[in-house]
Amino acid sequence: MENTLQAVPQNWYLVLSTLLFCIGIMGVLFRRNAIIILMCIELMLNSVNLLLVSFSAYSGNSDGQVFVFFIMVVAAAEVAVGLALMMSIYRNAASTDINVLNKLKW
Amino acid sequence: MNDNMIQDTLLVTPALLVSLLPLIGFLINGLFGKFLPKSVTGWIAALAILGSFICSVTLFNGLNSTSSLNIDIFNWIAFSNINITFGFLIDPLTITMLLVVTGIGFLIHLYSIGYMHDDEGYTRFFTYLNLFIFFMLLLVMGNNYLVMFIGWEGVGLCSYLLIGFWFKNESYNNAAKKAFVMNRVGDLGFLLGMFFMLFYFGSIDYSTVANQAQTLAPNSALLITITMLLFVGAMGKSAQLPLFTWLPDAMAGPTPVSALIHAATMVTAGIYMIVRSNILFSLAPTTLTFILIVGVATSVFAAVIGLLQNDIKKVLAYSTVSQLGLMFAALGLGAFSSGMFHVVTHAFFKALLFLGAGSVIHALHGEQDIRKMGGLGKYIKVTYITFLLASLAISGFPFLSGFFSKDEILAHAFEQNKTIWVILSISSFITAFYMFRLVFLTFFGNFRGTEETKKHIHESPITMTLPLIVLCILAVVGGLLGLPEVFHVQHVFSTYLSSVTEGSAQYLVHHEKVSHATEIALMSFAGIGAIVVILFAYNKYVKQNALPADEVELTGLNKVISNKFYVDEIYETVFVKPITVLSDLFLVLVDKLIIDLAVNATAWIVATTGKTMRLLQTGNTGFYVFAMIIGMMVLLIIRLFI
Amino acid sequence: MSLYLFLTLAILTIISALAVVFSKNPMYSVLWLIVCFFTIAGHYVLLNAQFLAIVHLIVYAGAIMVLFLFVVMLLNLNADTEPHKSNLSKIASAIAAGLFFVVLIASIRATALGEFNLPNKTNIGFVEEVGKKLFTDFLLPFEISSVLFLSAMIGSVLLAKKEKK
Known part of the structure; x- marks a missing residue:
């Protein structure tokens, strides 16, 4: 187990997290359900976390892991507020379709 | 030396208080006047000035006539080798002005408490008045030209505010604007003069400038330029030809203002300034000659106009212009202390005349036309007697204050140039004539107004008559300050001022002093002449009951004089009209065509872009995310390939 | 392995x-x-x-x-209940995401990444190590994040609460 760092080049982690990030983006574009979009955003955040941890591991510095902690804090807060918003929107519009929420325009 | 220094430090506090008290009064009334009862505000203002006056007296007692006190309060402007401090210079000249400004200022504040009693702008009036006193004190106390200039501009501002005090009247507002604009012309001269001093002398300190000027050749171009520019400033402020037309219009303000600002104090600022820089001016004889000519011309010109005016305040206004001309003539003759002496006596009797006129107007409920007065002597005795004495003083009736101060100037004129003496004597006789035309038409004969007004004629309250009486005493005995040497006494006033004026004596051309016999002859001539003129006026206006004709009936020269030689109309045609036409041209060409077009075009472009771009705001979140992704891609591609 | x-x-x-x-x-x-x-x-x-x-x-x-x-x-x-998108927008989103992936990879390749000397320390992920960092160098952000949490908590309670009519 200790030799993961020797066995796996760091670039692979780069590619993996980029791929995860793009899947998240695709999800945001693909779906209309606001809750799924929120989940895809979580996915993107996690791809960034993965990247940070990989850099931290390959450079032998735990700073990156501390950043991941903070990202988790923000993500948790964001999900809490986001889901609360979802609830109240659903209560008003009886839907979580983002195309229903198009009142904010000229 | 040590004693002197202790003495000096003891005097710093009163010196600062002199200027601070009116400022404090101004701030209290200006900021909290709304919350104070009306009666209190007037007394606050008056007491502030009284305190100021007491401090001035302390200074007068504490400082002997040969020493001066320089107080640098803080370093104001310092860059490269120029260093301008904000400081006060207290010397006999300053103290003279301080006593006049605060003393007469206090009396007029007291008078105003009665005069403005029913006015809705009561508090505002006293606020302005205190501010004016503050600036006037700054003007006379400053130790360099810049501090003087602050005061100079400040009194101009207060003058503007007070002329337009009844701002609901359009013509009063116009008079205020006229005064302000005309003063700007003069102020530009003053400002340029200061720039010249700063550029060539590197300083605008009174003493430094005077020292520097003495290293230059007398009558050099630089000195003439500077003194001419300063004199232009004085012309504006002291209403000399050709910048005098604002002063008669300034009578739109409340009468106490006319007394304080437009007769006793502010208008003499120009004379103060020239006396303050007497060394500079005596080094430039050309300028002195110019001042003499302007002064003499103004004196006669204004006196002639005064002959045919029918508004009680207008007559006094032209008389003020005429007297100011006389003072400038004195300065032009190099008789600086005589000029100052006339400033002081003139402040006494002219303030009294205006206050008396105010009392008359008060008694007649706002009537100012002397053709509708007459016979008032019976009803308002105090006003009548004080007004009569003041008129005697200004006319040069023997042994009253005006007699001595005028006579001194006339004697100087006689020494130097007989023609000037003749003209000034004529001007002085004209003064006596129109002043007594005023007195006889107002106080003698029968009342010519309506019965309704006649019933309500009443003497003014004590707050108004008291200042009249005090000023009357001063106007009568003020001449004793400057008893000529003929009477084998020292000339108190000129001795007091000698430390200020002695510096310039060596540069002036010396004339043979007239002998005592000649001097007595001159005095008798002036005195008898004045009496004769007064009797002539008495004969015409009391015995024959002559009344001024209506303006429309006048013909020929009379008509021209009655219309003030059409000076206003000439200015209107020569300056105002072309500027109006030019402004209209610029309005159409530059403003409407170029600037407005550019501004409107900009607005139009922004509006149109906005209208088009807002269509992108569909409210569809998916579209926004899509646009965001595209944008990110574009940014990354730009980063990659460019 | x-x-x-x-x-x-x-x-x-x-x-x-x-x-x-x-x-x-x-x-x-x-x-x-x-x-x-x-x-x-x-x-x-x-x-x-x-x-x-x-x-x-x-x-x-x-x-x-x-x-x-x-x-x-x-x-x-x-x-x-799931809303459906048109096929066109589905294809467009897939293509956009794919393009974005390509662009990202390209920019990563274009960026000169520093060569790492592989560390022999393997304990960087232990509680001790991370805890020390968190309570020394990153103490202030750590404390501030607690405030963030508190406000998020209050905010979500407020948002999800039924409005009284």
């Missing part, structure tokens, strides 16, 4: 992530996302971030995803 482990985990991660996006039923999406987070936790273990892996599981799988599940169930979302 660990290379195979990495590859297996990576493929699982990608498949589960794709499943999150393509599942018709929101419920399945949530479950697939939990799987995805488990595989990411596995990656963390591989990268010597043992403590973080556990925290990740507790916070994401344990708290956040439960919250998601709870909301989906509460709103009674299923395949029938």
Whole structure:
């Protein structure tokens, strides 16, 4: 187990997290359900976390892991507020379709 | 030396208080006047000035006539080798002005408490008045030209505010604007003069400038330029030809203002300034000659106009212009202390005349036309007697204050140039004539107004008559300050001022002093002449009951004089009209065509872009995310390939 | 050995992530996302971030995803209620995401990454190490994040509360 760092080049982690990030983006574009979009955003955040941890591991510095902690804090807060918003929107519009929420325009 | 220094430090506090008290009064009334009862505000203002006056007296007692006190309060402007401090210079000249400004200022504040009693702008009036006193004190106390200039501009501002005090009247507002604009012309001269001093002398300190000027050749171009520019400033402020037309219009303000600002104090600022820089001016004889000519011309010109005016305040206004001309003539003759002496006596009797006129107007409920007065002597005795004495003083009736101060100037004129003496004597006789035309038409004969007004004629309250009486005493005995040497006494006033004026004596051309016999002859001539003129006026206006004709009936020269030689109309045609036409041209060409077009075009472009771009705001979140992704891609591609 | 482990985990991660996006039923999406987070936790273990892996599981799988599940169930979302997009916009979004991936990879390749000397320290992910960092160098952000949490808590309570008529 200790030799993961020797066995796996760091670039692979780069590619993996980029791929995860793009899947998240695709999800945001693909779906209309606001809750799924929120989940895809979580996915993107996690791809960034993965990247940070990989850099931290390959450079032998735990700073990156501390950043991941903070990202988790923000993500948790964001999900809490986001889901609360979802609830109240659903209560008003009886839907979580983002195309229903198009009142904010000229 | 040590004693002197202790003495000096003891005097710093009163010196600062002199200027601070009116400022404090101004701030209290200006900021909290709304919350104070009306009666209190007037007394606050008056007491502030009284305190100021007491401090001035302390200074007068504490400082002997040969020493001066320089107080640098803080370093104001310092860059490269120029260093301008904000400081006060207290010397006999300053103290003279301080006593006049605060003393007469206090009396007029007291008078105003009665005069403005029913006015809705009561508090505002006293606020302005205190501010004016503050600036006037700054003007006379400053130790360099810049501090003087602050005061100079400040009194101009207060003058503007007070002329337009009844701002609901359009013509009063116009008079205020006229005064302000005309003063700007003069102020530009003053400002340029200061720039010249700063550029060539590197300083605008009174003493430094005077020292520097003495290293230059007398009558050099630089000195003439500077003194001419300063004199232009004085012309504006002291209403000399050709910048005098604002002063008669300034009578739109409340009468106490006319007394304080437009007769006793502010208008003499120009004379103060020239006396303050007497060394500079005596080094430039050309300028002195110019001042003499302007002064003499103004004196006669204004006196002639005064002959045919029918508004009680207008007559006094032209008389003020005429007297100011006389003072400038004195300065032009190099008789600086005589000029100052006339400033002081003139402040006494002219303030009294205006206050008396105010009392008359008060008694007649706002009537100012002397053709509708007459016979008032019976009803308002105090006003009548004080007004009569003041008129005697200004006319040069023997042994009253005006007699001595005028006579001194006339004697100087006689020494130097007989023609000037003749003209000034004529001007002085004209003064006596129109002043007594005023007195006889107002106080003698029968009342010519309506019965309704006649019933309500009443003497003014004590707050108004008291200042009249005090000023009357001063106007009568003020001449004793400057008893000529003929009477084998020292000339108190000129001795007091000698430390200020002695510096310039060596540069002036010396004339043979007239002998005592000649001097007595001159005095008798002036005195008898004045009496004769007064009797002539008495004969015409009391015995024959002559009344001024209506303006429309006048013909020929009379008509021209009655219309003030059409000076206003000439200015209107020569300056105002072309500027109006030019402004209209610029309005159409530059403003409407170029600037407005550019501004409107900009607005139009922004509006149109906005209208088009807002269509992108569909409210569809998916579209926004899509646009965001595209944008990110574009940014990354730009980063990659460019 | 660990290379195979990495590859297996990576493929699982990608498949589960794709499943999150393509599942018709929101419920399945949530479950697939939990799987995805488990595989990411596995990656963390591989990268010597043992403590973080556990925290990740507790916070994401344990708290956040439960919250998601709870909301989906509460709103009674299923395949029938799911709004559908047109095929055109589906294809467009797939192409956009693919292009974005290409551009990102290209920019990563164009960026000169520093060469790492592989560290011999393997304990960087332990509680001790991370804790020391967190309570010394990053103390202020740590404390401030607690304020963020508090405000998020209050905010979500306020938002989700039924408005009194």
